[in-house]
Amino acid sequence: MNKNIILIYAxxxxxxxxxxxxxxxxxxxxxxxxxxxxxxxxxxxLTPQGIINEYKxxxxxxxxxxxxVLENENFRHYSTEYYSKAIIPIIEEIQPEIxxxxxxxxxxxxxPRISSSLHTGLTADCIELQINEKxxxxxxxxxxxxxxxxxxxxxxxxxMATVRPKVFKPLANIIKKETQYxxxxxxxxxxxxQIELIDIIKxxxxxxxxxxxxxxxxxGGKGMKSKEGFELLKEFAQAIGGTVGASRGAVDIGIAPQExxxxxxxxxxxxxxxxxxxxxxxxxxxxxxxxxxxxxVINSDSNAPIFDNCDYGIVGDAFDIIPKLTNLxxxx
Numbered sequence: 001m002n003k004n005i006i007l008i009y010a011x012x013x014x015x016x017x018x019x020x021x022x023x024x025x026x027x028x029x030x031x032x033x034x035x036x037x038x039x040x041x042x043x044x045x046l047t048p049q050g051i052i053n054e055y056k057x058x059x060x061x062x063x064x065x066x067x068x069v070l071e072n073e074n075f076r077h078y079s080t081e082y083y084s085k086a087i088i089p090i091i092e093e094i095q096p097e098i099x100x101x102x103x104x105x106x107x108x109x110x111x112p113r114i115s116s117s118l119h120t121g122l123t124a125d126c127i128e129l130q131i132n133e134k135x136x137x138x139x140x141x142x143x144x145x146x147x148x149x150x151x152x153x154x155x156x157x158x159x160m161a162t163v164r165p166k167v168f169k170p171l172a173n174i175i176k177k178e179t180q181y182x183x184x185x186x187x188x189x190x191x192x193x194q195i196e197l198i199d200i201i202k203x204x205x206x207x208x209x210x211x212x213x214x215x216x217x218x219x220g221g222k223g224m225k226s227k228e229g230f231e232l233l234k235e236f237a238q239a240i241g242g243t244v245g246a247s248r249g250a251v252d253i254g255i256a257p258q259e260x261x262x263x264x265x266x267x268x269x270x271x272x273x274x275x276x277x278x279x280x281x282x283x284x285x286x287x288x289x290x291x292x293x294x295x296x297v298i299n300s301d302s303n304a305p306i307f308d309n310c311d312y313g314i315v316g317d318a319f320d321i322i323p324k325l326t327n328l329x330x331x332x
Contacts, residue, residue, distance in 0.1 A: 006032065007096035007158070009087070010043040010055075010067075011106055014077065014200060018055055020212075021102030023170035025163060026062050028129055029100065030175070035131035039097065040065040044090055046075040046083055052181070063175030068094075072186045077197050078106050084113040086186050091118060096158045098137050100129075103162035111162050121154040123161045127268075127287060137161065142264050142287055166212070166268040166291065211260060215272045216242030219262055219289070222249040223278020223299065223318060230256055232322050233277060239329045245269065247279045263288035277318040281306025298322070 006029045011019040022043070029041050043064055045052070049071050059067060068090055074082045091099060091114070099114075101107040103125045115122035123139035127149075132138045137159040143150040154160065211217060218237040220230055230244065237244045246256035248263050262269055264284040274292035278299060279285060286309050289295070297310040298318045307313045314321060 004037060004039045005042055005094060005096035006036075006039050006098045006100070007042050007044060007091070007094070009099070009101040009107065009110070010045040011102055011104060012045065012047055012075075016048075016051060016054075018058060019102060019104060019165075020170070021104060021107075021163070021165040023058075023062060024165065024168040025100045025102065026064065027171045028163070028168045029098075030063055030171070032098070032129060032131055032137075036097075036135065042066040042068065042094075042096070044068045044070070044087060046070045046072070046086055048073055048076040056179070056181075060177055060179045061174045062171055063177050064179050065177060066180045066182060069181055069183045070186045071183070072188060074188055077200070078109075079193065079195070079197070080109055080113055081191050081193050081195075082188055083110055084117065085188060085191055088114060088117050090184060091158060099158040099160045101160075101162045103164045107162050111160060115160050118156075118158070118160075120156040120158060120160055121152075123152045123154065126161045126163045127167050129161060129163065142284070164268045166270045169270065169291070210243050211245055211262065211267050211269050214243035214269075216240055216275075217245045217262075217269055217271045217273070217289075217292075218242050218275045218277065219245035219247065219279060220250055220256065220277050220318075221247040221279030221285075222253060222255075223280075224250060224255060225278075225319075227255050229278070229319065232319065232326075236322050236326045236329075239326050242271075242273070242275075247282075247285045249280070249282075250278075276306055276310070277322060279306055280304050281309060 008025045010022045013019050033039050052069050070086050101111050126139045126141045128140040130138045136153050138151050139161040140149055140151045218233050220233045234244050245262045246260050250256040251258050251261045264287045268288045270291035272293045274289050275296045295310040297306050297313045298321055300317050302315045
């Protein structure tokens with residue numbers, strides 16, 4: 001294996017944008033490189049014909065040394081069969097020490113197929129990556145339902161991990177590189193696809209579900225008691241230009257939709273301001289929001305664990321406090 005390569009899968013979204021998790025992985029790879037022998041940070045990209053130029057500025061401003069470009073019209077929409085068939089030979093050829101993917105729907109589907117074919121291990125849904133004293137990738141993920149954090153080493157190479165979006169932050173400053181682009185031939189003629197994509201129907205998105213990009217999130221837990229409680233949060237969030245989220249506890253009892261769940265089994269978020277209302281603070285939830293810049297907690301239980309993970313805490317009834325804050329903000 002080549003100890004001087006950290007390879008990152010540059011996922012392209014259905015709208016033909018580079019997924020934001022790619023830039024988060026690049027930042028982490030650069031951080032990891034400081035503990036290794038100055039490895040090359042490289043991407044592998046699968047795109048339709050003729051659109052790579054649209055991505056070059058973003059790539060070259062993020063410290064990328066080399067990009068392997070695989071162009072084929074079969075890459076316009078994701079396919080496990082086509083994508084894995086194309087990627088595996090490249091990995092076998094360049095033999096990177098580390099291969100990272102985002103723990104997106106696509107990454108979670110693709111990574112196991114690749115790791116199985118390469119006979120290597122895979123640590124999935126990671127929330128931290130480090131290089132240990134032996135120079136190995138130490139990948140940390142929640143386990144036992146989020147009750148514990150396990151740090152896992154991969155015995156074989158490449159060392160593979162998928163990382164949850166929003167766990168790491170992208171580069172704060174531009175790192176300009178003269179990136180080398182290597183175009184690889186792709187032969188997919190031997191594949192007889194078992195699945196045919198007929199159509200893509202987008203799920204309608206509203207601001208209440210726009211957790212990935214929101215700077216302000218107002219999240220509710222079981223303490224909000226009912227769907228009416230979440231209507232209070234929605235009104236408050238709209239008043240301050242925020243988005244509503246929920247803990248798994250609130251989702252499990254049916255007072256909030258699963259689409260806005262934050263935590264180990266939901267979304268990972270990193271807003272500038274996170275306001276937690278009626279959330280006890282189980283580790284499963286903390287995992288999903290502990291990269292928030294500022295956290296405010298409103299909870300009637302002064303002993304709730306979430307008070308150990310906040311910048312400001314208010315001991316009180318959210319049903320009393322939230323309407324007053326909403327009215328005050330509207331008046332201002």
